[in-house]
Amino acid sequence: MERTLKLTPEHEMLRTTFRKFVDNEIVPNYAQWEKDKIVPREVFKKMGDLGFLCPWAEEKYGGVSTGWAKGNPVPDIIPDMIMMEELGWRSVIGVFSHLHNFMTSPYIDTYGNDEQREKWLPGLVSGEKICAIAMTEPGTGSDLGAVRTKAVRDGDDYIINGSKTFISNGVLADVVIVVCRTGEGYKGLSLIVVERGTSGFERSKPIPKIGLHPQDTATLYFEDCRVPAANLLGQEGDGWGQLMSKLQPERLCGCQLSTAMAERAVQLAVQYSQERQIFGKSLGSFQNTQFVLAECATKAQICRTFTDTMIVNYMNGQDITQEVSMGKYWVCETAIEVASKCLQIFGGYGYCEEYEISRIYDDSRVFTILAGSTEVMKLIVSRGLGVK
Numbered sequence: 320m321e322r323t324l325k326l327t328p329e330h331e332m333l334r335t336t337f338r339k340f341v342d343n344e345i346v347p348n349y350a351q352w353e354k355d356k357i358v359p360r361e362v363f364k365k366m367g368d369l370g371f372l373c374p375w376a377e378e379k380y381g382g383v384s385t386g387w388a389k390g391n392p393v394p395d396i397i398p399d400m401i402m403m404e405e406l407g408w409r410s411v412i413g414v415f416s417h418l419h420n421f422m423t424s425p426y427i428d429t430y431g432n433d434e435q436r437e438k439w440l441p442g443l444v445s446g447e448k449i450c451a452i453a454m455t456e457p458g459t460g461s462d463l464g465a466v467r468t469k470a471v472r473d474g475d476d477y478i479i480n481g482s483k484t485f486i487s488n489g490v491l492a493d494v495v496i497v498v499c500r501t502g503e504g505y506k507g508l509s510l511i512v513v514e515r516g517t518s519g520f521e522r523s524k525p526i527p528k529i530g531l532h533p534q535d536t537a538t539l540y541f542e543d544c545r546v547p548a549a550n551l552l553g554q555e556g557d558g559w560g561q562l563m564s565k566l567q568p569e570r571l572c573g574c575q576l577s578t579a580m581a582e583r584a585v586q587l588a589v590q591y592s593q594e595r596q597i598f599g600k601s602l603g604s605f606q607n608t609q610f611v612l613a614e615c616a617t618k619a620q621i622c623r624t625f626t627d628t629m630i631v632n633y634m635n636g637q638d639i640t641q642e643v644s645m646g647k648y649w650v651c652e653t654a655i656e657v658a659s660k661c662l663q664i665f666g667g668y669g670y671c672e673e674y675e676i677s678r679i680y681d682d683s684r685v686f687t688i689l690a691g692s693t694e695v696m697k698l699i700v701s702r703g704l705g706v707k
Contacts (some may be wrong), residue, residue, distance in 0.1 A: 320620060324627040326397065334401045337371060341409050347668055349411050352533035358414050358464045360449070360491060367446025373424050374398045379435065381444035396421075396568070400575055400630055407579025410678050413533035417576070418487050419443070422569045422690075426496050426510060430552040430561050432663055439494055439512070445624070451492035452538055453483035453691035454562070455617040460692070463498065463508070463562060466486065468541060470499035470511055477501075479519070479544040488690075489537025490525055498562065501555045508558030512550040519544030530681030566690060567640055568649040571633060573686040574626045581619040581671035584654075584679045588612060588661035591676075608664060615657045622650045641703040651686040658683045 326334075344365060352358050366372050367381075376382025383398075390564055399421045404411045411473045424443045427435060427450075442448030459465040468481025479499060486495075493515040501509040523538040551656075553561060589612055592603030601609050625646055633639050658680045662669035670677050 320624070322627055324397070324400075324473070324630055326401075329571055330397050330401060332399055334504055335464070336369070336403065337402050338405050340366070340369060340371070341405050341411065345406075345411050346409055349413070350706045352413065354496045354532075356527070356532055357490060357535045358533045362414060362602045363416065363419070363449055364445035365446070367444060371402060371420075372416065372446050372675075373420055373428075373440070374446045375425065376428060376440050376444050380440040382440075384445045387683055390656065396630065396634060398570075403572060403575045404579045407576050408583050408674050409581065410583055411683070412576055412580070413531045415488055415531075415534045421451050421572050423488075423496060425568070426452065426552060426561065426565060427494075427512070429565070430557070431512070434549070435512070435552070442582040443494065449488055449491045450496070451486055451488040452485050452496040452498075453489075454498045455483060456539075457482060457484050466498055466500050466508060468497065468499050470497075470501050470509060470546075472501075473545075475548050477548055477551070479511065479513065479541040479546060481542050482538060484538040485526070486534060486537050486539055489522055489539055490535035495539065496522075496552070496683055497539075501558075505559040506556045508562070509555050510552040510561055511546055512552065513541070513544065513546055514550075517544055517546060518680045524548050528653055528685075530678075530684055568633070569644050569690045570643045570696075571626075573690050574622075574629065574643070574646045574650045576594065577683060577686045578622040578626045580679050580683050581615075581622055581654040581657040582678060584636070584658045584661040585612065585615050586621050587676050587679075591665055602664065611660050611664065615660050618653050618657055620640070622653055627652060641700060644691075644696045644699040645690065646701070648653070648687075648693045648700070652682075652693060654683045655687065658698045660695045 345360065349526040363372065370383065374383045377384050402420070403417050406414060406417070406493055427439050427443070431439070436664070439448065443450055443587050454463060456466060456468060468479065468483065470477040470479045479497065483497070495513045496511050496512050498510050500507055500649065520540045521540045526535060526536045526538065526670050592608050592612065593601055629639050629646055662676050662680045665674060665676055671677060
């Protein structure tokens with residue numbers, strides 16, 4: 320089926336270049352990074368050197384000015400989507416460059432002032448600095464309104480106390496955008512940047528997970544952490560609106576990665592079904608295998624069509640809150656189902672770590688939780704229907 324997402328020659332050139340980078344620099348080393356439970360910082364620096372980080376940033380900061388993060392009326396998020404596809408198609412999404420590119424650094428470009436952009440964006444584009452955002456707290460989960468980490472103004476500084484958990488890039492991050500409480504209710508949330516080395520800011524070792532092993536997830540601790548008031552993004556109380564604006568592309572990221580992994584799972588299962596011999600004939604010759612693969616391929620195609628449509632609509636300036644919530648719920652749940660059924664085709668080999676399908680099965684699971692759980696997405700959709 321022809322894709323609704325139309326790529327320019329420049330987009331295709333980016334895909335070719337990035338695919339070579341993934342094949343040469345990431346895939347051969349990925350198994351070791353899984354054992355190490357972290358990706359070397361040098362990988363981000365190499366990506367920055369080749370122009371793969373924050374392509375939306377203005378040229379004066381080292382980017383190529385696709386501009387979507389700053390609110391360009393005709394944004395081009397396709398470069399970011401292409402890189403996510405390639406990581407998903409190689410089953411190496413534990414290199415969380417997409418979080419740095421698409422889910423965290425854009426806050427600084429969109430909501431930062433000229434001084435803040437000048438201070439942080441060049442390092443984020445070059446890969447010398449790595450970005451994270453700290454929302455979730457122990458006991459709050461997807462309920463951002465329950466944030467308890469406090470930031471109290473003290474002269475020209477804020478003093479931050481609290482903790483965050485399940486923070487992606489939490490170990491590697493040099494620039495952490497912290498969701499803090501500066502007042503009451505939803506209007507009392509603010510985003511404050513805390514830099515590596517700030518007194519009173521500590522982090523845990525990587526949290527062991529069932530998937531995404533190379534991606535460093537950590538708990539962050541803030542104890543009388545003194546941060547310049549100049550590190551506030553926007554104004555006090557802007558945090559809720561800022562988060563709601565950027566959570567939509569973050570959820571779109573989950574759809575894109577889940578779709579790519581579902582497509583790769585089908586590809587692997589089809590290939591294996593032709594190679595595996597059982598009872599004197601290929602596994603793929605059995606009707607049950609054919610039916611399972613047909614179902615999985617159909618669902619992966621629907622995921623692709625839905626996701627591409629959301630990308631196009633977002634670039635056309637449409638409000639995709641309702642459809643991206645539908646997508647985040649359905650696409651990510653479907654990717655898990657597809658990965659599970661495709662793994663079953665591999666039999667016992669599918670349960671072995673040396674087979675790529677097992678990694679897809681493990682890694683796909685997180686996207687029904689990350690950026691808002693399936694249950695929260697269903698609530699958003701129901702409210703969009705007027706159900707209360």
